[in-house]
Amino acid sequence: NLSDKLDKALHILKGHGKITEVNVADTLKEVRRALLDADVNFKIAKDFTTTVKEKAMGQNVLTSLQPGQLMVKLVKDELTELMGGEEVGINLSGTPTVILMSGLQGSGKTTFSGKLANFLKTKKGKKPLLVACDIYRPAAINQLHVVGDQIGVEVYSEPENKDAVAIAQNAIKHAKANGFNVVIVDTAGRLAIDEQMMNEIANVHKAITPHETLFVVDSMTGQDAVNTAKAFNDRLNFDGVILTKLDGDTRGGAALTIKSVVNKPIKFIGTGEKMEAIDIFYPSRMADRILGMGDVVSLVERAQEQYDEEEARKLQKKIAKNEFGFDDFLSQIQQIKKMGNMKDLVGMIPGAGKALKDVEIEDDAFKHIEAIIHSMTPLERTKPTVIDGKRKIRIAKGSGTKVEQVNQLMKQFDQMSKMMKMMQGGGGKNLARMMGG
Numbered sequence: 314n315l316s317d318k319l320d321k322a323l324h325i326l327k328g329h330g331k332i333t334e335v336n337v338a339d340t341l342k343e344v345r346r347a348l349l350d351a352d353v354n355f356k357i358a359k360d361f362t363t364t365v366k367e368k369a370m371g372q373n374v375l376t377s378l379q380p381g382q383l384m385v386k387l388v389k390d391e392l393t394e395l396m397g398g399e400e401v402g403i404n405l406s407g408t409p410t411v412i413l414m415s416g417l418q419g420s421g422k423t424t425f426s427g428k429l430a431n432f433l434k435t436k437k438g439k440k441p442l443l444v445a446c447d448i449y450r451p452a453a454i455n456q457l458h459v460v461g462d463q464i465g466v467e468v469y470s471e472p473e474n475k476d477a478v479a480i481a482q483n484a485i486k487h488a489k490a491n492g493f494n495v496v497i498v499d500t501a502g503r504l505a506i507d508e509q510m511m512n513e514i515a516n517v518h519k520a521i522t523p524h525e526t527l528f529v530v531d532s533m534t535g536q537d538a539v540n541t542a543k544a545f546n547d548r549l550n551f552d553g554v555i556l557t558k559l560d561g562d563t564r565g566g567a568a569l570t571i572k573s574v575v576n577k578p579i580k581f582i583g584t585g586e587k588m589e590a591i592d593i594f595y596p597s598r599m600a601d602r603i604l605g606m607g608d609v610v611s612l613v614e615r616a617q618e619q620y621d622e623e624e625a626r627k628l629q630k631k632i633a634k635n636e637f638g639f640d641d642f643l644s645q646i647q648q649i650k651k652m653g654n655m656k657d658l659v660g661m662i663p664g665a666g667k668a669l670k671d672v673e674i675e676d677d678a679f680k681h682i683e684a685i686i687h688s689m690t691p692l693e694r695t696k697p698t699v700i701d702g703k704r705k706i707r708i709a710k711g712s713g714t715k716v717e718q719v720n721q722l723m724k725q726f727d728q729m730s731k732m733m734k735m736m737q738g739g740g741g742k743n744l745a746r747m748m749g750g
């Protein structure tokens with residue numbers, strides 16, 4: 314996958330005290346190949362490496378103190394730029410705000426309509442109305458009703474009406490009369506672009522003049538996603554892109570190319586089938602993720618949503634004072650377990666996506682880790698530096714694990730503490746520095 318390959322390409326530079334022009338050129342060639350393999354359009358991949366090379370030369374990478382790190386930073390920044398730079402929110406003006414979903418069948422429109430309604434309801438205090446304009450399959454209307462029930466949002470439908478434009482207009486009237494301040498219109502899709510579908514959604518679009526027209530695309534469809542985006546954009550001139558099915562594993566190709574081809578921002582990503590599996594799209598986090606760092610910031614944010622504030626403050630103090638110990642690690646793990654879907658979460662941990670790709674992740678994935686920590690004395694937990702070879706053997710015996718497993722945990726713990734400390738002291742710069750060494 315792309316992150317593996319980029320990782321490998323950048324590895325050439327990482328750790329090198331000194332790099333040469335040949336080195337840079339080799340690395341960029343690898344980066345370009347990785348991008349092409351990930352379905353990034355040829356011209357974009359070429360422009361990308363040219364820009365990075367120019368910047369590298371301009372910033373005297375070759376004579377800088379830590380050339381490898383500087384290169385990694387340049388690649389990361391350029392990836393971020395390619396995906397739009399800053400995050401872009403959705404336009405919530407209008408009473409009600411009218412949001413129109415577009416995209417092929419199976420791209421995730423209905424699921425995302427539900428996720429967005431839930432997001433706007435719980436995070437923005439809105440009162441959304443979902444509208445079923447997929448009039449061809451009775452099952453589609455039912456599906457939206459199921460979603461609506463799940464999140465406690467009303468669904469407007471007219472099962473007997475075969476006029477999508479009229480349904481959408483009636484729904485907006487209904488919303489105005491009943492105090493709904495957001496109207497999310499779910500539409501029909503086809504398996505491939507066809508004229509009839511395009512005409513229908515274009516008619517709905519013209520009739521209701523949405524404040525936000527969103528194009529939903531399955532990120533697993535690679536280069537096809539880009540062609541579809543182009544076709545929809547030519548017709549609807551949409552406002553933003555939703556990338557769905559970005560669960561766990563990283564597939565960056567579509568994200569990298571779509572923005573450049575249609576010049577519209579990616580606004581949200583879908584990361585699972587559940588209603589909570591929605592995230593705002595942050596280009597720099599996506600770049601981190603593509604570079605194989607894992608989406609640490611999202612992970613921490615999701616974790617924090619589950620914590621009470623007090624807990625988080627205590628933890629921050631400990632990290633700042635270098636007092637983060639295995640007891641804290643253990644309670645972190647317990648928090649993570651509470652958050653549910655292990656696969657989603659593990660994919661966000663740096664390196665873990667790769668390491669655990671082929672491993673079936675069970676809910677007791679942390680069993681060994683917990684056993685090992687439970688076999689430590691209180692002193693060992695608060696002051697891991699006292700754990701020497703002898704103690705490791707004892708801990709392994711006590712927990713029914715191998716010394717290598719204890720070593721591995723100690724290493725993970727060490728990395729995690731370092732990472733937490735860095736994230737505290739000023740975000741992006743530190744993350745970038747971390748990548749270099």
Ligand code: GDP
Nearest residue numbers: 418419420421422423424557558583584585586
């Ligand atoms: P629509 O035809 O565009 O309305 O697509 P649906 O919303 O019905 O979604 C098609 C399938 O994709 C369903 O099985 C969804 O559960 C699934 N799906 C949608 N979004 C995601 C996502 O972000 N991750 C995963 N894993 N599945 C998704």
Ligand code: MG
Nearest residue numbers: 422423447453
């Ligand atoms: Mg649907």
